[in-house]
Amino acid sequence: MPPVALRADPVSAPAPACRLESPAGARAFSVVPPAPDWVAPGVTRKIAAVLAERPATPCLVVDLDVVEANYHALRAALPEAAVYYAVKANPAPPLVARLVALGSSFDTASLPEIDLCLSLGADPARLSFGNTIKKARDIAAAHDRGVDLFAFDAEEELRKIAAHAPGARVFCRLLIDNAGAEWPLSRKFGCSPAMARDLMRLADRLGLRPVGLSFHVGSQQTDPAQWDPALEAVARLFADLRADGLAPTLVNLGGGLPTRYGRPVPEAAVYGARIRDTVARLFDTAPDLIVEPGRGLVGNAGVLETEVVLVARKDAAETRRWVYLDAGRFNGLAETEGEAIRYPIATDRDGDGAGCGPVVLAGPTCDSVDVLYDRADVHLPLSLAAGDRLRLLSTGAYTTTYASVGFNGFAPLEAHYV
Amino acid sequence: MPPVALRADPVSAPAPACRLESPAGARAFSVVPPAPDWVAPGVTRKIAAVLAERPATPCLVVDLDVVEANYHALRAALPEAAVYYAVKANPAPPLVARLVALGSSFDTASLPEIDLCLSLGADPARLSFGNTIKKARDIAAAHDRGVDLFAFDAEEELRKIAAHAPGARVFCRLLIDNAGAEWPLSRKFGCSPAMARDLMRLADRLGLRPVGLSFHVGSQQTDPAQWDPALEAVARLFADLRADGLAPTLVNLGGGLPTRYGRPVPEAAVYGARIRDTVARLFDTAPDLIVEPGRGLVGNAGVLETEVVLVARKDAAETRRWVYLDAGRFNGLAETEGEAIRYPIATDRDGDGAGCGPVVLAGPTCDSVDVLYDRADVHLPLSLAAGDRLRLLSTGAYTTTYASVGFNGFAPLEAHYV
Structure with a gap:
């Protein structure tokens, strides 16, 4: 693996006054083009302006210029790949509309996501129905709307696609390991290479166009080398499929590109260089590449603003406080399950001179699993009290959509896109 | 602990054709009064009639007569206790309205839950603001609406209540162990007895009325003896508080009463008898009792109807199939997290003679954590295929409200109350 240049631009180097994780690594210039206007770690001028108005909490504020900068950076890092934005990460119409304007393609999980993209002007030819689990009638409806690219990983699914989207392009998802991912995937998706080979041949016999293969290295994948073994499996299977008389061309690299939370992550450029080198080494003819970030x-385009509802101790002798926020696992912070994703934290009291102490961070519901960070050793100002505001940084992805309809009576997460 | 009479009435003895758990234990008559009309394990005639119409899936169908029967059974089992329904379990207006009509009181977690109950005719004097984590302005708003009973477990919370609900009745929540609970609580709620004593005295000095204590033995508590150590702690603290010149009278027994999923659970009558015996043994003067089911x-009033979207194998050699449903962790089945709650399952193919085989059961989203049962060793018919319907029984509680606003584009869980 080549030396990794660590991201150290203000976009991705939120340094909370109190530590969540110690930042480490050499500083370097970012390759992100037209930089958004960062005024504090993780906070742009536009986000700061919204927060200065003291919006009702909890709320998410997303700066679309950061999304645009990330899009350009990824295009520059991997120019051969078509970018299919994974709509599920944040399906807000203003965000999707911005990406439509930039020429992005879209990875969609359901018919409602397809309809969302189309309603915002996306070309159906730029949509992939990337969920391997689809109802027959949803396949038919997507095909009616002009969607022509479908994922599969099982015979039953393939037969549904053949029956309801005749002649469509299809790609088979391979089951691979997820070493190095902070949000690794289970065995839920994909099939063995042997089964993939059989199914690709079946697809051909069913009148579909078996254009290629996909895989996913796991979400928040911090090791650029993890694409290598997957690409090697794909290259081997391409050779087998050609021996079978098929002509696969599409390599769907999946998602997994990380955002910066506590610890530094490699630049998009590092991932791009590594993937390009590996593809060049393994494939005689350059395949068509898709990436699904x-x-x-x-991720780093959003700030989730919360209010401290209560600071408590369980006993007078306990030094670790419990800090309860008005946002928790059921209204925006679902990815704290298992403390998997550790958002950087900033508060109004940071640096007030009173010092910091250890806390358990929890949400507002009567549900005992609504605890955000217990083992994470979060430290927050000793002066923190009910009514103070606390910000979770890099919360642009997988926050609004996981929110419940109203668990315990708490409304879903409000969001502002600027 | 006295011998436990196992529930074996049709309400609570769903026996799926394929095993999820082997039912065990002696059969006995249920004490549940006016029995709803059960036509199959876990399914009443009214629920069956709705399902016969093939409603769009996924959906929940709840028979309010079952809720009413459960209410009467609990009142009969523990006549000394006021029943405060924990609205968070299912805040559907028709359900809350039925309980209002029955004379129930309500345990509420938030101002929206309070407003829901009031809008359906509940008397504010019958509401408890039972969440220990409350914003000052929500305390004030609740007090303005006539709510006069508030939970607390920390000094800061107590001072908020004193400032915004002056003179209100308050009870302090104790931190206790949750042995025996299938959904045990963390240390999120409650404080030590020593701190509770200090805080009750402080409440008195702040002009509040420190009426008593509460605890929670953990959700789906299958051991009736688990209330004993908590009641012993409460009795000791009552003595201490009386020595301090206070006059506590309220013992809030919390929730925890189970519903029947796979395994038999003791009858409400068994819990009632045990708790009544323990209270009589520990308290010279009968305290005012509250229970918060x-x-x-x-739980057992609802059936969640789903459609099988895909049946797949990861490799031709694998015998265990993956069965993907249109309901998953993000649209109704959140309590399958960690496979904590195991719902009984029935399908249209049960008993079709084709036999059963092991499956992994998963939801429809592109999220790899959206897997319902993997370790649970679920067996389903070998003939099961996409388009078939599958029912999860005893799903009346904690399903609709945990559902996300639309993760992956999938709508929240639709529900029908009959």
Whole structure:
């Protein structure tokens, strides 16, 4: 693996006054073009202006210029790849509309996501119905709307596609390991290479166009080398499929590109260089590449503003406080499950001279699993009290959509796009 | 602990054709009064009639007569206790309205839950603001609406209540162990007895009325003896508080009463008898009792109907199939997290003679954590295919409200109350 240049631009180097993780690594210039106007770690001028108005909490504020900068950076890092934004990461219409304007393609999980993209002007030819689990009638409806690219990983799914989207382009998802991912995937998606080979041949016999293969290295994948073994499996299978008389051309690299939370992550350029080198080494003819970023495009574009509802101790002798926020696992912070994703934190009291102490951070519901960080050793100002505001940084992805309809009576997460 | 009479009435003995858990234990008559009209394990005639219309899936169908029967059974089992329904378990207006009509009181977690109850005719004097985590302005708003009973477990919370609901009745929540609970609580709620004593005295000095104590033995608590150590702690603290010149009278027994999923659970009558015996043994003067059932009142009243979207194998050699449903962790089945709650399952193919085989059960989203049962060793018919319907029984509690606003574009869980 080549030396990794660590991101150290203000976009991705939120340094909360109190530590969540110690930042480490050499500073370097970012390759992100037209830089958004960062005024504090993780906070742009536009986001700061919204927060200065003291919007009702909890709320998410997303700066679309950051999304645009991320899009350009990824295009520059991997110019051969078509970018299919994973809509599920954040399906807000203003965000999707911005990406439509930039010429992005879209990875969609359901018919409602397809309809959202189309309603915002996306070309159906730029949509992939990337969920391997689709109802027959949704396949038919998508095909009616002009969508022509479908994922599959099972025979039953392939037969549904053949029956309801005759002649469509299809790609088979391979099951691979997820070492190095902070949000690794289960065995839920994909099939073995042997089964993929059989299914690609079946697709051909069913009158579909078996254009290629996909895989996913796991979300928030911090190791650029993790695409290598997957690409090697794909290259081997391409050779087998050609021996079978097929002509696969599409390599769908999936998602997994990380955003910066506590620890530094490699630049998009590092991932791009590594993937390009590997593809050049493994494939005689350059394949058509697709990449499906979600978190990598929108994660660092958002700030989730919360109010401290209560600071408590369980006993007078306990030094670790419990800090309860008005946002929790059921209204925006679902990815704190298992403390998997550790958002950087900033508060109004940072640096007030009173010092910091250890806390458990929890949400507002009566549900005991609504605890955000317990083992994470979060430290927050000793002066923190009910009514103070606290910001979770890099919360642009997978926050609004996981929010419940109203668990415990708490409304879904409000969001502002600027 | 006395011998436990196992529930074996049709309400609570769903026996799926294929095993999820082997039912066990002696059969006995249920004490549940006016029995709803059960036509199959877990399914009443009214629910069956709705399902016969093939409603769009996924959907929940709840028979309010079952809720009513559960309410009467609990009142009969523990006549000394006021029933405060934990609205968070299922805040559907028709369900809350039925309980209002029955004379129930309500345990509420937020101002929106309070407003819901009031809008359906509940008397504010019958509401408890039972969340220990409350914004000052929500305390004030609740007090303005006539709510006069508030939970607390920390000094800061107590001072908020004193400032914004002056003179209100308050009870302090104790931190206790949750042995025996299938959904145990963390240390998120409650404080030590020593701190509770200090805070009750402080409440008195702040002009509040420190009426008593509460605890929670953990949700889906299958061991009736688990209330004993908590009641012993409360009795000791009552003595201390009386020595301090206070006059506590209220013992809030919390929730935890189970519903029947796969395994038999003790009858409400068994819990009632045990708790009554323990209270009589520990308290010279009978305290005012409150019980806060959620799951125990509504769990077995609901059936969640889903459609099989895909049946797949990861490799031709694998015998365990993956069965993907149109309901998953993000649109109704959140309590399958960690496979904590195991719902009984029935399908249209049960008993079709084709036999059963092991499956992994998963939801429809592109999210890899959207897997319902993997370790649970679920067996389903070998004939099961996309388009078939599958029913999850005893899903009346904690399903609709945990549903996301639209993760992956999938709508929240639709529900029908009959």
